[in-house]
Amino acid sequence: MAGQETHTRPKGAAAWISILLPAALFAWFAQHIPAVAAGEVLLWRYDWVPSLGVSIGILLDGLSLTFALLITGIGTLVTLYSASYLGGHPHHTRFVCYLLAFMTGMLGLVLSDNLLALFVFWEITTISSYLLIGFNADEAKSRRNALQALLVTGTGGLAFLAGVVLIGTAAGTFEISEIEGSLVDHALYLPIFLLVVAGAFTKSAQVPFHFWLPNAMAAPTPVSAYLHSATMVKGGVYLLARFQPTLGGSDLWVWTLVLFGGFTAVFASLLAIRQTDIKQVLAYTTLMALGTLTMFIGVGTEAALLGAMTFLIVHSFYKASLFLMIGVVDHGTGTREATVLRGLWRKMPMTTVAASLAALSMAGIPPMFGFIGKEFLYKGALEAPLGMEWVVACAFAASALMFAAAGITAFKPFFGKLAPTPVEPHEGPVPMLIGPLLLAALGLWLGLQPDYAEALVRPATAAVLGAPADADLYLFREVNTAFILSLATFAVGLALYLAHVPLRNALATVPARFDPGWDKLMDLIAAGCKGLTDLIQTGQLRRYIFVTFAVLAVLVAYAIWRGGVSPQIPPLEELRAKHWSVLIFITAGALLTAVSNSRMTAIAALGTVGIGVALIFIMFGAPDVAITQLLVEVLQVVLVAVAMLKLPSLNREYVSRLRLWDLALALTIGGLVTLTLLAVMQAPLDLRITDYFEATSSPEAFGRNIVNVILVDFRALDTFGEIAVVVIAALGAFALLRGTKGARP
């Protein structure tokens, strides 16, 4: 994206809509803060698919309101930023559409009260994020990474859908607000837990599903800032938080989340130090934040959740700000390499201010909001009832590494002596500075005035806890264990930062790459599919028909065997001369078809079979069916005869070799169908529907031809569907036939 033309202010309708729409939504959500802060849960509901029990309900509690404000608020700043960043891009409108679709999906995800609707929105975020990550579609890497993200999160989405269905079964409702109590003791708890956690872990990129997130950095910078700081990847965290009252608290839940979350946090922080591309550093630190949040939701105590919710807001502010900042730096200097950038503060003063404030919050230095976040995480960790040592150790290690990462991202590039860069460094345009500056300033303001954050953090904690919670955020009150841990974090973090260059080189030698394995897996799946296709798709119509009928024969034979059918031969003396003659007529036609060595003879003989069947219809009083049968038979002969002109003459030897097989199959099918029909004759015929149509056809539908009245009146919708299929089939055949001719006339 470096060197991309940027606009100094938003241009065009798409840009303005994309900025004003989220801004308006933000204002709408913001007006509900007082009510939610007072402990209210707001609920609006609209029945969407009543027959399936799917309604669109908006559930606005502390958790969803916090997310909604982050989504719309950061969304406004990101769209403002991208109106400038991508303003000159030929596909800017398309980008706006993707981004708004994503925003819709994300808002629906966090606001839905119905689990099925939640899943639909979950999938919308998956698909729109695929489009956003692959926005630079002419780069192979971009497409591959987008597909990887889609496959990983999409697979998790399917698991989540299964989990949703099980939750609906177990709880008896799909409405989140109606699920009462905990499902921990339910018989289905284990599968529900595994499926929901699979969905959440893939979306929130927990180890071992973490590899897609850093790759998703192929997206344009505003996308990374939006999807991978505040929104999409936090979808999984949202899910875990949302289900914490329902599924949380069991040993399984606590240990899974705490172990995976803690490991992800530390592992990702180490990988972050290893990177030289600052955007990659930020990507890995996002993983660290997700791991931390997962771990603390797993702990599940009031103090831990308070820490998690505070950290959620802290992280969204500083990470979005830093992502946007690195976009400005990339645009202003032409590089994102930590090894190259140095001393930019003279040339890019505003960016430096934003980056510094955000990095201070990231490092958790007072008086930033990040310090409060870290303090409350430590407080929560120290009170963890299970695995306290592990939680504290992970939180400490991750925070110290975060301190170093903050230095790499936002201290080193801006201070010291100016180093040469590919492009002469220059400050970014105003719309691209508003976002990073505002978000970074918010981090400072909330640090100084944490009471304002309480309005959101308190109800959010209560929603995740499932019980009223108390939140009292403050910068400093006394020297306690958490404060001492913070001081130790600074010391260790500073040491790590000073030693980060040799550390980076040492870590770079550690083989921890998942992508080659992923590519191998993809190749394996593709090869397997190709093998299977080659096996069953021979391209010979004859074989397809043979296989189809053979399968049919096996299934019918199985059904007859299972059903224990005892067919009875009907009395033959009822057959009269006309019946015998039709029977002979049909049999003769069929025999001639089977033994003929000429295609034309065979098709004409088959036509006589059809005519014989039409005669049967006439005998038993179904003239409409008989007429249709006759006409279709005529058409069929015409069509096949036309097609035959092109076919080569029959290969006699080949045909005679196949004929025995065909004979066996034909006799089997014929015998089975006869058995089935004889068995059907045994059952008493239910004439209720026939009687109904006979009784109502003339007086209510004013028609005496019942067949036609059924077709055009009683079941007109069915008929409409059928004629639609006829048209589609005709157009398909037309396209196929014309397609072989090349260009259309």
Added chain:
Amino acid sequence: MTTSLIVRAATRILVALLLLFSFYMLLRGHNEPGGGFIGGLIGATGFILYAIAHGCRAAREALRIEPQTIAMAGLGIALAAGLLAWLVGDGLFTGQWLFLWPDPADPGDKGVPLSNILIFDIGVYLVVLGSVLTIVLALEEEV
């Protein structure tokens, strides 16, 4: 393709008769054997006969409209007939009847029946006619 003079001469009359017969089958379908589907098939047979005798180009010219357009128009007409019921407040595809000039003296005579059912059946007729001709003409031209 050379076709015998007898076939070509007879076709002109036969096609006219077949088309007339197809309308007849369409209109009487509600009370006697027939209907849009059968009528459409008969109409298509007429044009196929014409195509065999005089060639596909002549058949297309006689048809005046592309067969696929006819099929899609038929689908549209059938849908419109169904929507008509919806517009007057009934369920989709509910029969709507209008009897013109009934004889008040004769309770058996309801008058000339008009209905969206007939429009729907005309749609079916056009769909079948157009679809069959789309496939047959394309196939014949391909060969």
